[in-house]
Structure formats: C-alpha cells, structure tokens
Amino acid sequence: MGSAPETQALVQELRRAVRGEVRFDAVSRALYSTDASIYEIEPIGVILPRDADDVQAALEATRRAGVPVLPRGGGTSLAGQAVGRAVVMDFSKYMNRIVEVHAEAGWARVQPGVVRSDLAAALAPHKMIFGPETSTANRATIGGMIGNNSSGSRSIVYGKTIDSVRSVQALLAGGEAVTFGPVEPEEVAVRARREDAEGVLYRRIPEIVERTRDEVGRRFPKVHRRVGGYNLDAFPPGGPVNLAKLIVG
Ligand SMILES: Cc1cc2nc3c(=O)[nH]c(=O)nc-3n(C[C@H](O)[C@H](O)[C@H](O)COP(=O)(O)OP(=O)(O)OC[C@H]3O[C@@H](n4cnc5c(N)ncnc54)[C@H](O)[C@@H]3O)c2cc1C
Incomplete structure (x- = not known):
C-alpha cells in the first residue's frame, strides 16, 4: 500500500x-x-x-x-x-456457523470459519463424518482446509478435502457471487453462453481441461496428495463439471 x-x-x-x-x-x-x-x-x-x-x-x-x-x-x-x-x-471469529445438516442426503452446509472438530461434533449424532481430519482439527477451519486441500490420518480411507466438498459459494475477484457444484454437460453449454464472469469460466475451464487432459494424465504425480497447482485431473471425461474442485487446494 x-x-x-x-x-x-x-x-x-x-x-x-x-x-x-x-x-x-x-x-x-x-x-x-x-x-x-x-x-x-x-x-x-x-x-x-x-x-x-x-x-x-x-x-x-x-x-x-x-x-x-x-x-x-x-x-x-x-x-x-x-x-x-x-x-x-x-473468518474464524464470526463466520463459523453450521448452517444446515441434511442427514438423509449426507451433506452439511457451513460457513468457512467452522472449526473441523466442531463440525465433527455436530455430524456425529447423524452418524456422519467430514472425511479428512488434520492433526490441527481442533482449530483448522473448513475454509482453510478447502484452501489447502487438507488431509489427515484417515484420508487414505475417507479422502482429502476435495473428496468431501460438493459445492462452494464464492465471490470472484470482480465481486460476482457464484455457487459452484456439479453441473451436467448440457447445462455447462448453456452457462458457457453467458456474457458474465461465470460464463467465461464455463467456456474456458472445460476447454483447458480437454486440451490438457492427456498431458495431465501422463505427467501429474501419481501421489495420494498433490496440492501444487489446479486440480485439472478432477474432471472426468463426459461427466459433470464441478468448478468447486478447482477452488480446493
Ligand atoms: C502441527 C500441525 C499439524 C498439521 N497437520 C496437518 C495434517 O494432518 N493434514 C493437513 O493436511 N495439514 C496439516 N497441517 C496444516 C494445516 O493445519 C491444515 O492445512 C489446515 O487445514 C489449515 O486450516 P486453517 O483454518 O488453519 O487455514 P489457514 O492456514 O488459515 O488458511 C489456509 C489457506 O486457506 C485459505 N483460506 C482460508 N479461509 C478461506 C476462505 N474463507 N476463503 C478462501 N480461502 C481461504 C487461506 O488464504 C490459506 O491459503 C498441520 C499444521 C500444523 C501446524
């Protein structure tokens, strides 16, 4: 400044x-x-x-x-x-609410400042867990876990944060509010025609994913946890596009 x-x-x-x-x-x-x-x-x-x-x-x-x-x-x-x-x-002081637990559907909606242990305590009565458990689980927040694609002692069985994130509400750099979750290919085509920032993302990212698919498959390290760069390997061919997977890590 x-x-x-x-x-x-x-x-x-x-x-x-x-x-x-x-x-x-x-x-x-x-x-x-x-x-x-x-x-x-x-x-x-x-x-x-x-x-x-x-x-x-x-x-x-x-x-x-x-x-x-x-x-x-x-x-x-x-x-x-x-x-x-x-x-x-x-985000840890005020934006730390567990907004909703939908036990039948197996998901919870939380604010980013929720501490991982607090979420675990809220999910336990529903016999649900949030897969990754960092050693710092009693202070690490879900927002921070998403930022780092955190994992933990049980991640080999229950996955990393990317495996537990279904949808993310976010603000883009220009201030546009977006909700990223699984979007079927037909709907991706509709969104890609939009003129706004979200339209640009639904045009450009699938194009980058397809253009780099072979090279990513060949050259991304075959390790359980990889947090260097974007998760371009998180888009199955012909499957739904979930831009939340790019925000993780
Ligand atoms: C002793 C020790 C043990 C650890 N053990 C593990 C482990 O077992 N597994 C593991 O994966 N990590 C581990 N870590 C690293 C760290 O604890 C985790 O990555 C943790 O999930 C980070 O959460 P946090 O809330 O502290 O995030 P922060 O450190 O506050 O932030 C992490 C990243 O997320 C971003 N971020 C945070 N909130 C938001 C938001 N609302 N919107 C957008 N971006 C956001 C930040 O800008 C930053 O880039 C360990 C660290 C220590 C010190």
Whole structure:
C-alpha cells in the first residue's frame, strides 16, 4: 500500500461498509503477521467479517484501492499461506456457523470459519463424518482446509478435502457471487453462453481441461496428495463439471 493517507481512506471506507471488525492497529497487525510457518509478514490490516455482505463490501473497497486480500481461518498453514502484505480477512471469529445438516442426503452446509472438530461434533449424532481430519482439527477451519486441500490420518480411507466438498459459494475477484457444484454437460453449454464472469469460466475451464487432459494424465504425480497447482485431473471425461474442485487446494 502506498502512502498513509491512502491507507486511512481505505480504513474509513471499510469502517463505513463493514459491520464486522476493522483492525489496522499495530497490535492486530503483529498478531496476524505469523501463521504456523517460518514466515513473518505484517499485513496492511485485518478484517473480521460478520457475514457474506461484509466480505462483499470489503472486497469491493480493497479492489477499488488496489489492495490485495488474504482470507484466513485458523492460521495453521505450514508454508506461509495465511500471511502476506494484504488485508487479512479472518473468518474464524464470526463466520463459523453450521448452517444446515441434511442427514438423509449426507451433506452439511457451513460457513468457512467452522472449526473441523466442531463440525465433527455436530455430524456425529447423524452418524456422519467430514472425511479428512488434520492433526490441527481442533482449530483448522473448513475454509482453510478447502484452501489447502487438507488431509489427515484417515484420508487414505475417507479422502482429502476435495473428496468431501460438493459445492462452494464464492465471490470472484470482480465481486460476482457464484455457487459452484456439479453441473451436467448440457447445462455447462448453456452457462458457457453467458456474457458474465461465470460464463467465461464455463467456456474456458472445460476447454483447458480437454486440451490438457492427456498431458495431465501422463505427467501429474501419481501421489495420494498433490496440492501444487489446479486440480485439472478432477474432471472426468463426459461427466459433470464441478468448478468447486478447482477452488480446493
Ligand atoms: C502441527 C500441525 C499439524 C498439521 N497437520 C496437518 C495434517 O494432518 N493434514 C493437513 O493436511 N495439514 C496439516 N497441517 C496444516 C494445516 O493445519 C491444515 O492445512 C489446515 O487445514 C489449515 O486450516 P486453517 O483454518 O488453519 O487455514 P489457514 O492456514 O488459515 O488458511 C489456509 C489457506 O486457506 C485459505 N483460506 C482460508 N479461509 C478461506 C476462505 N474463507 N476463503 C478462501 N480461502 C481461504 C487461506 O488464504 C490459506 O491459503 C498441520 C499444521 C500444523 C501446524
């Protein structure tokens, strides 16, 4: 971020637009300058959004100011994923609700700041589990697990996070709200004709997947957990397209 007046203008704009906490003081910036890695980078500031509207408003203000944002859950990442010179958006304090458990259909809808152990406790009475269990399960959030495609001690049997994510509600960089889940090929063709950002994604990504399919099949490492790059191997030929699988990891 450039000069202090620019930062002040951003802080004022964020305080006006965001209902949650907007913290740009030195102590908060110091607290968020580390995760579980060896890195230490002081963020520009910190936001603790209360809801999706807050996230939308914060993204708009930071986009206008040309400032990067960095989402954060429990901050237990080992490779510096949760630190950076950005406005950190901490989802763990307020956006941590388990919205709905649909036991018959076998899914739950949660906010990104839900801690993995809390989800496990809520699912247990329904005899359901969320497959991957990181060693940090009592503080790692589902948003962070999605960001890292986390796995754990039982992942060989129950899979990695990508295997447990059916659908993701997200905001694109331009602020467009999207819901990514399984979309049948006929519907992909319909969406690909749209003029908006989602239309671009449904045009370009299947095209990239098909163009690279052979090479990805040949050259992606044959290991159980691979988090380097996009999951271009998560699109079965002729099957539904689920862009949520690209957001994971
Ligand atoms: C002692 C120790 C043991 C560990 N054991 C394991 C293990 O067994 N298995 C394993 O896979 N990992 C393990 N980890 C790594 C880490 O705990 C996991 O990857 C964990 O799932 C990260 O969750 P978090 O909430 O802390 O995410 P964070 O570190 O806060 O964030 C992780 C990534 O997700 C992004 N993110 C977070 N929230 C959102 C959001 N709402 N929207 C978009 N992006 C978001 C962040 O920007 C970042 O890139 C371990 C770490 C430690 C320190």
